[in-house]
């Protein structure tokens with residue numbers, strides 16, 4: 001099977017992890033943690049940054065550091081991996097689901113204002129599949145209503161909006177280094193921010209809410225959301241190769257674009273942003289065609305993935321189904337993620353596109 005995504009672990013990764021293990025610094029202190037935090041925040045271009053145990057805890061930490069609590073409302077997109085919605089619920093706040101923009105598959109900035117109430121405290125923008133939301137509009141809304149803006153950048157590591165990396169616009173950027181993401185630390189995550197107060201609070205809450213200068217004195221109910229030095233060693237090595245991974249993702253997108261038949265709707269290309277195509281994706285005409293294409297490709301040894309389900313249809317979140325979500329519903333049932341691993345060859349992409357052509361009998 002040609003997989004949708006697989007990590008590329010090289011000799012450098014093995015060397016750094018080996019070094020970290022031998023150093024004895026196997027928990028969450030050590031040279032690689034410091035290096036990884038410095039290098040990653042520089043890559044994104046923020047003043048502050050800290051590692052976390054995964055992308056979901058990064059989101060929970062950011063919301064907690066901003067004091068999001070019961071009674072608060074947080075606007076989130078209806079088409080997303082579930083983490084940002086759950087992170088809102090972990091703090092007993094209310095997720096307010098917003099439809100997406102068919103131009104970029106991210107939260108539709110034009111539909112946000114109608115959802116804002118006096119309880120609204122924050123917006124979480126999820127940059128889906130390497131794309132970017134309309135950041136100019138989101139920053140405008142953030143300023144106008146004095147809201148926090150959190151960027152879930154787990155799927156758009158390296159994507160640039162008007163020349164600036166995503167994860168550096170809002171009050172916090174949250175990243176994931178799960179095994180299928182653009183770079184991996186096995187499990188792991190990261191928070192970027194330019195706000196020193198939020199950064200200090202995230203540091204405290206990541207480490208049990210414990211005062212750094214007075215150990216075992218707790219001012220807050222914190223968490224253990226730390227990354228280990230072993231994971232950070234993997235991260236330092238992957239980060240050194242990240243630009244080549246991003247280049248490869250963009251190359252894969254251009255190969256798909258060149259070879260796909262004209263009747264499939266291709267992955268959107270931003271006018272204002274330079275995408276990183278975490279998973280190159282297409283839209284079928286309707287749900288039935290999507291299901292048939294997926295099983296056809298499976299029969300040809302090609303693995304694919306369906307888009308996320310709209311949040312508002314699933315049992316734990318039905319109570320948050322408050323408005324209409326026409327774009328998220330339609331795109332969710334038509335979307336297919338194609339193989340996009342950095343190890344994919346041009347020949348494999350050609351083969352996948354030939355199979356799609358033969359499905360449409362072209």
Ligand SMILES: *Cc1c(COP(=O)(O)O)cnc(C)c1O
Nearest residue numbers: 054055056081083154155176178
């Ligand atoms: C992967 C992902 C996450 C969660 O990351 P984990 O590290 O698996 O917890 C959050 N948001 C989005 C959009 C993701 O794709």
